[in-house]
Amino acid sequence: MPPQLQSPEIQAFATGFPLTLLHAGVTTLILFLGALAYVMLTPHREITLIREGNAAAAVSLGGVLVGLAIPLAVSLNASTSIIEIGVWGLSTVVVQLLVFRVVDLLLRGLPQRIQEGEVAAAALLVGAKLATAIILAAAVAG
Template sequence: MPTPVQSPEIQAFAQGFPITLLHGGVTVLILLAAAALYVLLTPHKEISLIREGNTAAAVSMGGVLVGLAIPLAVSLHASTNLIEIGLWGAATVVVQLLVFRLVDIVLRGLPRRIQDGEMSAAAMLVGAKLSTAIIIGAAVSG
């Protein structure tokens, strides 16, 4: 009779857990890099605005993070290796960055409106980010 440490379940966990940490870690790094890229590409400086108490900027940035995380999580689930995670991650990030531009075109002056604390503009951006993230996630999952 095998000891508890030799059980197939423990052995499977011991082999799979490091891979899980690696894949999850890479996905979190993609999320952080995408968020940093988003902050660099947008004309308004979300972090400074959030530190100053701008609620619209905080809501907008929260929507960006969740909007990036949903398709990244689905791509993590659908991928079998780091290359797939990276490819799907990069593709979903590009689409989400384009969504900001599209909403900016529709709302005219989105960065200024968020900078001015306009919650309606932030809510619209969050809605666009989340709806796009759900669709992208479904497309990635096949």
Template sequence: MPTQIQSPEIQAFAQGFPITLLHAGVTILILFVAATLYVLLTPHREITLIREGNTAAAVSMGGVLVGLAIPLAVSLNASTNLIEIGLWGVATVVLQLLVFRLVDLVLRGLPRRIQEGEMSAAAMLVGAKLASAIIIGAAVSG
């Protein structure tokens, strides 16, 4: 009779968990790099505004992180190995950053209003960025 350690479930977990950690780690790294690029591309310095207590900037940045994470999560789910995770992850991030920039241009004036702490502007920007993230995520999933 097999012991608990030799059970197929434990063996599958022991083999699969390190791969799960690796895949999640690569995706989180892509998210971190993407968020850093976003911060560098924005007309205002959200991190500085957040440190100064600007709630609108914090809400906006939170929306950016979720907006980047949605297509990354879908691409992670659709990928079978590190190369696919990297390719799809980078592709979705580049597309999402371009869409974010387009949203900033179309809804011009909102970044300035966020800088001034206006929550309605932050809510609108977050909604637009999350909407684009959901569409890009759906496009990746086929």
């Protein structure tokens, strides 16, 4: 084997890169499942609305993705194993989904307003979701 391929840097990359891909893949799967759960919990069908050109639904769902990704990213950073990533990742998604639902309930009439394409209502909802995500991420980081 050539000496360049035996360098500590190459060996570290060869060992670490597959693990990095695995950790990122598990976290992305949790993000996808969390977003799917959110879509199932909402009274309107975001994907259908987005396909019909509803900007408010796109803004709202985009906020959900970012709102879930923030604490997941911190969980990924704080975790050292696949099990830890799964436990922290799933727990942050569950908490975030519960908080999203509470926010949706407190801001009455938002699902209908989003269905009607009211971007201002979606932007307020996204702000609440992102604020929650930042606080949850800070809690996970300790």
